[in-house]
Amino acid sequence: MHEHLRAKSDEELMEAYQMGSTPAFEMIFERHSSRIMAFLSKRMVQKGSPEDTLQEVFLKLHRSKHLYEKNLPFLPWLFSITRSVMLDSLKKRNLEDAVELEELDRLEAKIPESDLSQSPDEILKLLPEAQRNVVTMRVLHEQTFEEIASKLSTSPENARQIFSRGIKKMRTAFARKEDKDGSK
Amino acid sequence: MDPNEKEKWLMEFSEFSNIRSDESQVPPGLFKKLKKRLFPNPWMVFGKIAGIHAVVGYLSLAVCTQFGLNPFETNQSLTNWFMKIAGHNFCMLLCGLFFMATTYGLSNLFLNLEELEAIRRFEWLQTAIMGLVSLAAFYFFGAELVGTFVILWAIGALIGGILSIEGSYKLRRLFTV
Numbered sequence: 342m343h344e345h346l347r348a349k350s351d352e353e354l355m356e357a358y359q360m361g362s363t364p365a366f367e368m369i370f371e372r373h374s375s376r377i378m379a380f381l382s383k384r385m386v387q388k389g390s391p392e393d394t395l396q397e398v399f400l401k402l403h404r405s406k407h408l409y410e411k412n413l414p415f416l417p418w419l420f421s422i423t424r425s426v427m428l429d430s431l432k433k434r435n436l437e438d439a440v441e442l443e444e445l446d447r448l449e450a451k452i453p454e455s456d457l458s459q460s461p462d463e464i465l466k467l468l469p470e471a472q473r474n475v476v477t478m479r480v481l482h483e484q485t486f487e488e489i490a491s492k493l494s495t496s497p498e499n500a501r502q503i504f505s506r507g508i509k510k511m512r513t514a515f516a517r518k519e520d521k522d523g524s525k
Numbered sequence: 526m527d528p529n530e531k532e533k534w535l536m537e538f539s540e541f542s543n544i545r546s547d548e549s550q551v552p553p554g555l556f557k558k559l560k561k562r563l564f565p566n567p568w569m570v571f572g573k574i575a576g577i578h579a580v581v582g583y584l585s586l587a588v589c590t591q592f593g594l595n596p597f598e599t600n601q602s603l604t605n606w607f608m609k610i611a612g613h614n615f616c617m618l619l620c621g622l623f624f625m626a627t628t629y630g631l632s633n634l635f636l637n638l639e640e641l642e643a644i645r646r647f648e649w650l651q652t653a654i655m656g657l658v659s660l661a662a663f664y665f666f667g668a669e670l671v672g673t674f675v676i677l678w679a680i681g682a683l684i685g686g687i688l689s690i691e692g693s694y695k696l697r698r699l700f701t702v
Contacts, residue, residue: 361646363564370556372546379549380541392552396559403563404638404701420541424534 343368351415359406370399377423384427384496398426431498467514472507479504567643570636571651574644575658577632582659585628591620592668592678617674621681622688625656630689638701641694652686 343364346354351372357365377398381391401422409418465473478484478492486497486504493500526534586596589603603623607616629652633641644651656679664670 363560366563367556367560370559374551374556375546375549376541376544378551379544382549392555395551396555396562399559400563407698416542417538420538423541424537 351419352411352413355406355409355415356411359409359411366403369402373419374399377419380423381427385431386499394427394430397430398423401426431496434498468507468510472503472510475500475503476507476511563639565640565643567647567651570640570643571647571654573640574629574632574636575655577635578628578655578659579662581631582624582628582662585624589620589623591624592663592670592674594663594666594668596666614673614677617677618681621656621678621683622685623681624659624685625652625682626685626689629655629686630693633689633693636693638694638697641690641697645690645694648687648690649683652683652690655686656682 346357346364346368349357349365349368351369354365354369358369374395378391378395381394381398385391385394402419405422409415465477468476474493475489478489479486484492486500489500489504490497583596586594587599590599591604595602604616604620607619611619633644636644659682660670660675660679
């Protein structure tokens with residue numbers, strides 16, 4: 342690694358990178374890749390691969406480098422790129438999950454409302470705490486995923502995912518119960 | 526940006542800027558993979574473009590014959606038109622320019638932005654080599670290469686090659702984010 346680059350600020354490195362310096366890019370990667378990786382890993386739990394998204398972030402940085410203005414601080418610019426790539430990736434992932442979500446809606450419809458209203462505690466007891474909280478907020482208190490997410494300090498996508506898992510678990514329990522009732 | 530979104534952005538940015546560099550490990554090998562993708566070897570790209578250029582260049586002889594080479598035995602050629610409007614010397618310049626600008630330009634369409642950047646770093650050298658290789662191929666297939674005409678053709682080819690690289694790069698940049 343070129344030692345003289347270590348003393349340079351991010352903004353100076355970006356300027357060098359804009360002029361075509363590959364070592365400047367290497368230094369930017371060395372300084373910020375772990376930070377981006379940590380941020381992505383927190384936000385993309387079970388939602389795509391943070392490693393792939395990290396690559397996409399640097400690809401976008403590379404392709405947008407001519408748009409960077411050297412008198413502006415680098416970190417917010419890098420964060421904007423990271424955030425936008427992450428949101429695109431989550432959106433794409435959500436589209437891929439659309440089929441699964443449609444299935445989820447059908448499953449929700451299958452659960453008799455009377456079961457949910459008559460003995461919610463009993464049914465909810467089947468779920469782990471996180472899923473129980475999300476399902477309660479969504480089904481009984483009719484909150485949106487955005488509201489749930491802000492209460493749990495997570496993303497709406499993650500809240501949806503937890504809800505999805507909870508509903509699936511409940512459906513399995515219902516299916517077992519129906520089988521038992523049928524065999525009696 | 527709406528105020529809620531702005532607040533969320535600021536909150537996330539504060540979290541982002543407070544992350545310590547030892548909080549997460551980037552998998553080893555990822556940087557190498559990324560570097561290969563962002564900075565492809567210019568000579569590997571040159572090899573790829575040369576292959577495509579050979580095919581497209583050969584097909585272009587159907588539209589514009591070069592140094593009398595007419596493998597498709599067409600009656601109409603842009604060469605006749607160039608000759609009529611500008612005379613023999615200028616025709617050679619235009620033929621070189623047309624050959625490299627169109628065929629090299631079309632070949633560039635098969636490259637991604639990063640590959641075009643790699644080519645661009647050595648555009649003069651690579652265009653000159655591509656021009657000379659094209660002339661050698663013409664000679665091999667029986668073209669009669671005469672001194673002044675070859676020089677004029679080569680100048681035209683150099684201009685055409687540079688124009689095509691720059692044009693392809695700028696066009697691609699417009700449509701790639």
